[in-house]
Amino acid sequence: MKGNKILVTGGLGFIGSHTVVELQKEGYEVIIIDDLSNTRIEVLDGITKITNIRPEFVKLDLKEKEAVASFFKEHKIDGVIHFAASKAVGESVENPIKYYENNIATLVYLLKNMADNNVPHLIFSSSCTVYGQADELPITENAPVKRAESPYGNTKQIGEEIIHDLTKVNDITAIALRYFNPIGAHDSVLIGELPLGVPQNLIPYVTQTAAGLREELSVFGDDYLTPDGTAVRDYIHVVDLAKAHICALQRLLEGKNKTKMEYFNVGTGTGSSVLDVINVFQKVNDIALKYKIVDRREGDVTSAYANTKLANEELGWKAEFGLEEALRSAWQWQLKQV
Structure with a gap:
């Protein structure tokens, strides 16, 4: 819906920046909040070059309760897409308090101010990790x-x-998108995954190793009950994932949601092992990757991939890109960073 002003928290992050691009393409007015803890301000320039629109940006730490309240008093918002959160499984095991403060306290402050200021719609960046090791695939x-x-x-x-709980007692409607594993980069190579410090996710570690920035890639475990012994995940191109947010937002704005809060899996429906990813990356980019098998990592499940039928039918959304395209774009993005 053109003219709607959408707040994107964490909008300079990996998924957030791609979603801002898709929002602007659809005519939404975007305002970004980001504390720049795991991204760079230059991402704003990349977004602007792609869309020819510079979104409004406010540097803000959502842990600062009074600053959040002030922001909502100053801006009229029609909906929120909430990405801002710490996101690494391994780091969360080592530093749980950081994760509870950064992911839960900030959400509470955000929701309180949405309720206080009559902001009606929320898209929540959730995860397939909520299923743990699922009984059925x-x-x-x-x-x-x-x-x-x-x-x-x-x-x-x-x-x-x-x-x-909030939607039960408030007029807010919400959709939780349960992501599987986002990878890749925009085809312009102007935005992509840009973790600060040591990467916590597989693909940036793969690309940085291929570029010679890391000595070798660690594959965590080869004794899982999977075809090749390595963990299996559903890798979705970040542009496909970004477009799912647009579909979800339009559903809420048009009042097509069937309950106050809905949940949708966002993946490709195909599982790929870590060794699959390594082999496809080497093949499509014609490059050798140095890796070694190490012990399993605490917190990792054996296998997770999505049934996307509900998102396909209710949101009218479907993943368009495959693993090869995503890994090719990830490498092109990495080459631009070297």
């Missing part, structure tokens, strides 16, 4: 939410519960 939205394998996963479970 592919995973549907009806799969039970299990005790989380990591503090990160737990923050997504708790976040969903908090939002659900």
Whole structure:
């Protein structure tokens, strides 16, 4: 809906920046909040070059309760897409308090101010980690939410519960998008995944190793009950994921949601092992990758990939890109960084 002003928290991050691009393409007015803790301000320039529109940007730490309240008093917002959160499974195991403060306290402050200022719609950046190790694959939205394998996963479970409780007593409507594993970069190569410090996710570690920035890639475990012994995930191109947010937002703005809070899996429906990813990356980019097998990492599940039927039918959304395209774009993005 053209003219709607949408707040994107964490909008200079990996998924957030791609979603801002898609929002602007659809005619939405975007305002970004980001504390720049895991990204760079230059991402704003990349967004602007792609869309020819410079979104409004406010540097703000959502942990600062009074600053959040002031922001909402100063801006009329029609909806919020909430990305701002710490996101690494391994780091969350090592530093759980950081994750509970950064992912839960900030969500509470955000929701309080949405309620106080009559902001009606929320898209929540959730995760397939809420399912833990699912009993059946592919995973549907009806799969039970299990005790989380990591503090990160737990923050997504708790976040969903908090939002659900609020929607029961407030006019806010919400959609939780349960992502599988976002990878890749925009085809312009102007924005992509740009972690600060040591990468916590597989693909930037793959690309940085291929570029010679890392000595070798560690593959965490080869004794899982999977075809090649390595963990299996559903890798979705970040542009496909960004477009899912547009579909979800339009659903809420048009009042097409069937309940006050809805949940959708966002993935490709195809599982790929870590070794699959390495082999495809080497093939499509014609480059050798140095890697070694190490012990399993605490918090990791064996296998997770999505049943996307509900998102396909209700949101009118479907992943368009495959693993090869995503890994090719990730490498092109990395080459631009060297």
